[in-house]
Amino acid sequence: MISSSKPRISLISWCRRFGIKSGKPNSSKAVTLKKSELQRLLHLTKPEKWTLVGALGFLVVSSAVTMAVPFCVGRLIDIIYAPGNERTEAKQRLHQMCILMAGVFLVGAICNGGRVYLINMAGQRITRTLRASTYAALLRQEVGFFEARARTGELATRLAADTALVGSALTQNLSDGLRSGVMVCAGVSMMIATSPQLALVGLSIVPPVAGLAVIYGKFVRNITKKVQDSLAQATQVAEERLGSMRTVRALGAEAQEERRFSSAVDKVLQLASKEAMAKSIFFAMTGLSGNAIILSVLYYGGSLVGSEEITVGALSAFLLYAAYVGISLGGLSSFYTELNRGLGAGTRLWELLDRKPAIPLQGGVWPQVPPAGDVVFEKVSFVYPSRPFAPILRELSLHLPAGCVTAVVGGSGSGKSTLAALLLRFYDPTAGTVLLDGQPLSALDPKWLRKYIAAVQQEPVLFSGSVRENLLYGMLQDPLLADLKPEASEEKLRKALEQAQALEFVKCLPDGLNTLVGERGAQLSGGQRQRLAIARALLQEPRVLILDEATSALDAHTEASLQSGLGPLLKERTVMVIAHRLSTIRSADQIAVLDGGRVAELGSYEELTARPNGVFSQLVARQAFASAFQSMPSPTPSQEQPVLTT
Numbered sequence: 001m002i003s004s005s006k007p008r009i010s011l012i013s014w015c016r017r018f019g020i021k022s023g024k025p026n027s028s029k030a031v032t033l034k035k036s037e038l039q040r041l042l043h044l045t046k047p048e049k050w051t052l053v054g055a056l057g058f059l060v061v062s063s064a065v066t067m068a069v070p071f072c073v074g075r076l077i078d079i080i081y082a083p084g085n086e087r088t089e090a091k092q093r094l095h096q097m098c099i100l101m102a103g104v105f106l107v108g109a110i111c112n113g114g115r116v117y118l119i120n121m122a123g124q125r126i127t128r129t130l131r132a133s134t135y136a137a138l139l140r141q142e143v144g145f146f147e148a149r150a151r152t153g154e155l156a157t158r159l160a161a162d163t164a165l166v167g168s169a170l171t172q173n174l175s176d177g178l179r180s181g182v183m184v185c186a187g188v189s190m191m192i193a194t195s196p197q198l199a200l201v202g203l204s205i206v207p208p209v210a211g212l213a214v215i216y217g218k219f220v221r222n223i224t225k226k227v228q229d230s231l232a233q234a235t236q237v238a239e240e241r242l243g244s245m246r247t248v249r250a251l252g253a254e255a256q257e258e259r260r261f262s263s264a265v266d267k268v269l270q271l272a273s274k275e276a277m278a279k280s281i282f283f284a285m286t287g288l289s290g291n292a293i294i295l296s297v298l299y300y301g302g303s304l305v306g307s308e309e310i311t312v313g314a315l316s317a318f319l320l321y322a323a324y325v326g327i328s329l330g331g332l333s334s335f336y337t338e339l340n341r342g343l344g345a346g347t348r349l350w351e352l353l354d355r356k357p358a359i360p361l362q363g364g365v366w367p368q369v370p371p372a373g374d375v376v377f378e379k380v381s382f383v384y385p386s387r388p389f390a391p392i393l394r395e396l397s398l399h400l401p402a403g404c405v406t407a408v409v410g411g412s413g414s415g416k417s418t419l420a421a422l423l424l425r426f427y428d429p430t431a432g433t434v435l436l437d438g439q440p441l442s443a444l445d446p447k448w449l450r451k452y453i454a455a456v457q458q459e460p461v462l463f464s465g466s467v468r469e470n471l472l473y474g475m476l477q478d479p480l481l482a483d484l485k486p487e488a489s490e491e492k493l494r495k496a497l498e499q500a501q502a503l504e505f506v507k508c509l510p511d512g513l514n515t516l517v518g519e520r521g522a523q524l525s526g527g528q529r530q531r532l533a534i535a536r537a538l539l540q541e542p543r544v545l546i547l548d549e550a551t552s553a554l555d556a557h558t559e560a561s562l563q564s565g566l567g568p569l570l571k572e573r574t575v576m577v578i579a580h581r582l583s584t585i586r587s588a589d590q591i592a593v594l595d596g597g598r599v600a601e602l603g604s605y606e607e608l609t610a611r612p613n614g615v616f617s618q619l620v621a622r623q624a625f626a627s628a629f630q631s632m633p634s635p636t637p638s639q640e641q642p643v644l645t646t
């Protein structure tokens with residue numbers, strides 16, 4: 001005899017093996033089936049309610065047809081086994097019954113097809129809405145959110161896979177589950193109506209299977225979240241590497257990348273195999289239970305037929321109902337599995353959809369007049385959210401007077417680009433304030449702010465599309481830039497390109513302004529990308545312009561003509577120039593030298609070079625020494641921006 005404690009021990013070890021703790025709440029990362037989450041998931045179906053009601057109607061009819069089959073088959077068998085003296089009448093009834101059944105089957109098939117179509121359409125629409133709102137939620141997040149971890153690939157997976165999982169869990173799966181539920185209820189009722197004793201034998205298996213299903217469902221929810229997480233990590237690895245193919249090739253890192261990706265997908269496989277193991281145990285047990293029912297019903301039913309308590313037809317109908325109930329119970333368990341997978345994926349999506357960005361996209365003071373452009377950094381301290389223990393700026397104070405060109409210089413990593421990022425309000429300072437015309441940036445509407453501040457970043461990015469689309473990027477749809485609509489005139493485009501020294505090369509492109517630039521502008525040179533980015537910024541006609549190493553990829557001649565072309569334009573605005581080549585900032589109104597997270601020196605080029613031991617003088621001296629090597633060819637591995645691995 002098996003002791004009563006034995007199954008408990010094996011169940012506990014089974015649970016442990018799959019990371020389910022019995023009795024106590026699961027680990028903090030575990031997903032529990034909360035009523036509110038289920039409600040939220042179901043809420044997504046609201047816009048599709050009429051489609052789903054239609055599908056439900058079809059479902060009821062098609063299920064009724066299916067459940068009528070065993071009854072009809074039972075009657076047919078009894079007709080076939082009719083005694084000799086009733087044979088002629090039986091033949092007629094058989095004929096009528098078959099015609100009736102053929103008609104009913106046709107209706108059933110049409111309803112089933114209709115159900116599947118409606119459900120699929122509803123599923124696709126829910127997935128579409130979910131994708132769009134997740135993408136919108138992503139776009140609302142502050143810049144720091146995307147840097148917290150290397151996560152663009154992960155986010156792409158959420159957009160593609162998690163949304164599809166939730167969409168199908170709510171529609172296809174819900175419909176199949178409902179169908180199974182209806183069939184189980186109807187089948188059980190018919191079993192009881194046909195023979196209550198037989199029904200008792202047949203249904204004795206349901207309670208233990210239901211218990212198993214609860215444990216299994218909990219496990220599937222947890223493992224789905226883990227599988228989706230590790231899949232997202234694998235996608236992240238692949239996306240980053242494939243997007244930087246030149247660097248991978250130049251450094252001969254293909255084999256290393258192959259191994260890295262293999263180990264990432266190995267993790268997915270490990271988790272998926274746990275899931276498969278649980279699935280196999282569950283399905284094997286439910287299948288075995290189903291067959292055990294059929295066997296015991298046949299055995300017990302046979303004796304009932306022998307004692308003439310039920311007919312052969314009734315036993316056949318009962319067996320068919322039992323089989324349908326068994327299949328539908330299997331369907332219900334799949335429904336339960338998929339619902340839990342949907343919940344697992346849903347939890348990850350809610351995290352994104354509910355996240356409030358640290359810096360909102362809009363909201364705040366919207367001044368009626370454009371700013372004069374007076375910028376003040378007042379005792380600004382800053383650490384990056386992803387590196388909270390590495391202070392970059394320490395109580396830095398700096399005034400950028402309106403209409404003046406301020407150059408910001410300093411050693412590599414001294415915080416120059418960080419200063420620009422704070423001015424664009426990509427981040428908020430951890431202490432201190434950045435002011436524009438005396439107003440803290442945090443009080444101003446970020447949309448208003450970015451209308452008047454433009455930046456040409458150190459590594460300007462162009463998107464796949466034409467040169468024209470890139471120049472007008474962000475302007476076409478923005479009603480705030482109405483003065484540039486419709487599509488900044490050709491003349492304006494031409495002028496901006498001319499000022500950015502880009503007109504000549506754009507003219508030489510195969511389709512001029514309509515030439516496609518490739519992914520991230522890969523079909524253009526670094527210098528061409530920089531000049532297009534400058535033209536894009538000029539088109540915006542900003543009051544404050546940030547040029548962060550904006551001309552670093554240009555040859556000395558093009559850079560000089562660009563500077564002389566830009567000269568008059570820069571006079572009208574507040575300009576922050578970040579430059580390594582110190583010779584290019586001679587004409588700046590003032591130069592701020594960053595060192596140790598503060599402004600170490602401030603003055604004109606002449607004033608600063610006049611201080612023999614000053615930080616700026618040392619920078620100039622070091623650069624003069626380095627320029628002695630300029631004529632030597634640089635060993636740049638590729639044209640791609642230098643890429644570091646995560």
Ligand SMILES: Nc1ncnc2c1ncn2[C@@H]1O[C@H](COP(=O)(O)OP(=O)(O)OP(=O)(O)O)[C@@H](O)[C@H]1O
Nearest residue numbers: 147384386387392411412413414415416417418419
């Ligand atoms: N997104 C980020 N997350 C965390 N740390 C960052 C981030 N960006 C920059 N840093 C760190 O902040 C410091 C300042 O970087 P920043 O880009 O402002 O320097 P920089 O003076 O512009 O350098 P360079 O002249 O080399 O471009 C560096 O130590 C850098 O490692």
